[in-house]
Amino acid sequence: MSTPVTIHTAEVAAPGKRPATYQPLLTLDRVVKHFPAGRGKRVHSVDGVSLEVxxxxxxxxxxxxxxxxxxxxRTIxxxxxxxxxxxxxxxxxxxxxxxxxxxxxxxxxxxxFQDPYGAFDPKMRLGTSLHAPLRHHGMKDxxxxAARIAxxxxxxxxxxxxLERFPRECSGGQLQRLVIARALLLKPKFLICDEPTSALDASIRAQILNLLVALKDQLDLTLVLISHDLRVVRYLCDRVAVMYLGQIVEEAPREELFTNPRHPYTRVLLAASLAEEQHDPAHHTEADLVTRLKGEPPSPIDPPPGCRFHPRCPLAQDLCHTTTPPLAWPGDDHSTTCHFWDR
Known part of the structure; x- marks a missing residue:
């Protein structure tokens, strides 16, 4: 067993200070979404998530x-x-x-959407697809x-x-621009982008990311970006939330999370991303506790007791097997759910 270290089991502290100009647009308070899985079991897809954007x-x-x-x-x-x-x-x-x-x-x-090729009806001209949401929301003229679409x-x-083309007559980059244009037709306040560049060639990804940055500033948008690519997250995001088995295990400002990760799972993700960048699957630094996860994630139908990461965690001790760590904000704007976050 690992040498015992300081244990953090206090009640959840108040969130750290945000900038004086901060105003929340989206707030999630202990959101739960389970799905039936037969024989009385349920998939714990989202299990008590609290967030602010x-x-x-x-x-x-x-x-x-x-x-x-x-x-x-989808729940948001x-x-x-x-x-x-x-x-x-x-x-x-x-x-x-x-x-x-x-x-x-x-x-x-x-x-x-993640897949621009699946975002449009292949039998419908793109102009028809773009007119549809405006008609649905009452713009009859x-x-x-046409002026809004232009x-x-x-x-x-x-x-x-x-607008005269069918989806098959466009490139992936053109279709993703059209997906973004369609999302903006109703002048929303808030966008969720689910892996918006993962289906695109590397040369096109940068163009789409730069477009999202520009539109966010021009239209005063608020975004949630779902991504596996931590390089994209570091480029585009202000804050980062790390999710594991239906729960948020860490949340922090972007650079704080990338330079000072507190949860062992976050450290694993960052180490894996660094190894991929350097084309060296064995690469790690002295600051990394571990560069590889143990085994596969547990089933969301039967999540483990205590800390859900403990079956794969190199820091796990007896406490982690039995006691769920609280979401702690240890005096700053950086939360984590780990008993041993400062090890």
């Missing part, structure tokens, strides 16, 4: 496949209904809204719709002749 902020949401990131995004957008907890957007409680109120809400929240095409760097 400030107005004009870009929050990066990272973690392994299957950790619950996309389910959390009300595509699926939370089992419990509360979600507030710009001061409005959005959980439990009726269909009419949800339709109005969806003008303010939009989604940028065709000239008004405005957004210009913002994403495309010509209007794209």
């Amino acid at each position: 400030g107005k004009g902020e870009v929050l990066g949401l990272v973690g392994e496949s299957g950790c619950g990131k996309s389910t959390l995004a 957008l009300q595509a699926v209904t939370a089992d419990s907890g509360h979600i507030t957007l710009d001061g409005q409680q959005i959980t439990g809204l009726k269909a009419r109120d949800l339709k109005a809400l969806r003008r303010t929240m939009q989604f940028v 065709q000239a008004e719709r 405005e957004m095409l210009a913002k994403v760097g495309l010509e209007e002749d794209m």
Whole structure:
């Protein structure tokens, strides 16, 4: 067993100080979403997530496949209904809204898809696909719709002749620009971007990322970026939240998280990203506790007791097997759920 170190088991502290100008746009309070898995079991996709995203902020949401990131995004957008907890957007409680109120809400929240090729009906001209959401939300005048579409095409760097094409006649980069343009047609306050560059060639990824940065500033957008690519997260995001097996295990300002990770899982993710950059799967630094995870993630149907990371954690002690670590803000704007975060 590892040598015992200081244990942090105090009650959850208040979040650290944010800038004086900080105003939350999106707030999640202990949000839970489980799915039935047969024989009385349930998949713990999202299990008590609390987060804030400030107005004009870009929050990066990272973690392994299957950790619950996309389910959390769908729950925020009300595509699926939370089992419990509360979600507030710009001061409005959005959980439990009726269909009419949800339709109005969806003008303010939009989604940028991972696969631009799957985002459009292949049998429909792109112009028809872009007119549809405007008609659905009450813009009946065709000239008004055309003007709005032309405005957004210009913002994403495309010509209007794209509207006559079918999706198969466009490149991946062009389609992703169109996905972004469509998401912006209703002038939302908030975008969720789910791996928006993972299906694109490396040369196109930088163009799309730069476009998102520019649009975020021009249109005063707030973004949640879901990504496996920590280089993208470091480039684009203001804050980063790390998700593991349905829970947030660490949250911090971008540079603070990248230079001073507190949770062992975050350190593993950063070490793996560094190894990939250097094309050396064995690379590690003295500051890294571990460069490889032990085994596969536990099943979200039967998550382990105590700290959910303990079966794969090199720091795990007896306490970790039995006691869930609280979300602690140890005097600054950097939270973690680890009994031994300062080791």
